[in-house]
Amino acid sequence: MACTTQSALDYVKSARVHLVRELNNLSVVVENLYQQRVFSDEEVKEIQAERHDYDKTRRILDSVTKKGEAACYKFLRIIDVTRKRTLGRTSLVPETKSSASTEAKKFDLHIWISCFSFKDDTQMDINYLQGSRPCHRYQENLKSKAQKISNEFWKANKIQFDRNNKPDLSYAALVLDTQGSVSPSKIKKLKNKKSKMSRPKKLRTYIPEDSPDISPSDLLKTDKNILLVGKPGIGKTALTHEMLKLWAERDNKELDYMFYFDMRETSHIMMAKSLEDLLFSVISEPDEGKEEVLQDIKKNSDNITSLVQSLS
Known part of the structure; x- marks a missing residue:
């Protein structure tokens, strides 16, 4: 899904304002950057000393961008591998508002990270931690x-x-019967009388007509x-x-x-x-x-x- 040829450094800088606002689970990012030898013990302590996540994120991004292309690439790889935790949930409901005030909310970091052109280095993500x-x-x-x-x-x-x-x-x-949708199992159901039935009779109402594997x-x-x-x-x-x-x-x-x-x-x-x-x-x-x-x-x-x- 990659669709950009920007350098890792420019790519991080271009989304800085959104990362500062929306990056989650900073301990995961910091720990993986430390494991990849991007951050030193002292840098980790300085980041952890910040009281607010906003300031922690700014310090992370400042440090990564100052270290250059290689550090930014590792940062993006970490975000890509851990996106479920560091970028939060994907938006399931499309934006309906058209006002300019909601424009910033439309920037989807999941799409953003998917559009970066990673190299064929799948071995890099083997030891990445998904949490602290x-x-x-x-x-x-x-x-x-x-x-x-x-x-x-x-x-x-x-x-x-x-x-x-x-x-x-x-x-x-x-048989898995999905409530509210058409299911091949089609469990037999009774209406009002079901709650008054004995347990053995209740269980008979769940005999499946079809049984997918x-x-x-x-x-x-x-x-x-x-x-x-x-x-x-x-x-x-x-x-x-x-x-x-x-x-x-x-x-x-x-x-x-x-x-x-x-x-x-x-x-x-x-x-x-x-x-x-x-x-x-x-x-x-x-x-x-x-x-x-x-x-x-x-x-x-x-x-x-x-x-x-x-x-x-």
Whole structure:
């Protein structure tokens, strides 16, 4: 999508006013510039000493542009690789206002970075951090805990898959019904009487008419709230733990979080009085940078998956 032949230095200078106003997660930018040896320890300390993000961004841009073309190129590469966090969300709703006062808001940094002509140096982005070190460390802790929970579940249910003691297992297709759109599954629904029905009868109303192939890994890629329903013993809990296992084993560059809540442990959950209590006291507490991790979770809710195991 590259569409410019400007030098990296000129490209950074041309968007300075927009970068100063809209650049996010400055710690990610600074940490990666430090890892790429653009910034020294002293420069990092000077940037961190600034009280406001506006001043931090100005100092970052001043330092990068003074160092010349190579530093600006590395800066642009970092922005390109980490754009989901450093540039925020893309605009989903087009601008409708035509007044001159909204002209500045129409500058899209996502389009801007996409138009820069990068070299064929894909190896450069392998070690780039998507978040601060405390955030990555917290992700590692969550994955370790998810792996432990999943392993304990499969060990406890190992007898179910013993060849010498294999029970008569039945399976049902996993169907994702997207509410408000035409779905091939077309779940059968009842209207007013549904709420008055017994649980077994309610579950029968969700028998799929069509069953497209959907795997646990597919569910991890969805960006919607999912309610998993089915008869007792059909494998809802197994599917949940398989998703935990897949996420824990997934080796990707993106910084994301998964939180598993077992509603059978309601005493701990009900005691939580804030988001911080719910995540850090009930699930897992960061080893360092608690406030930084909490802010990253709040600002990047799109990168969070919550699995809630019901009482049944």
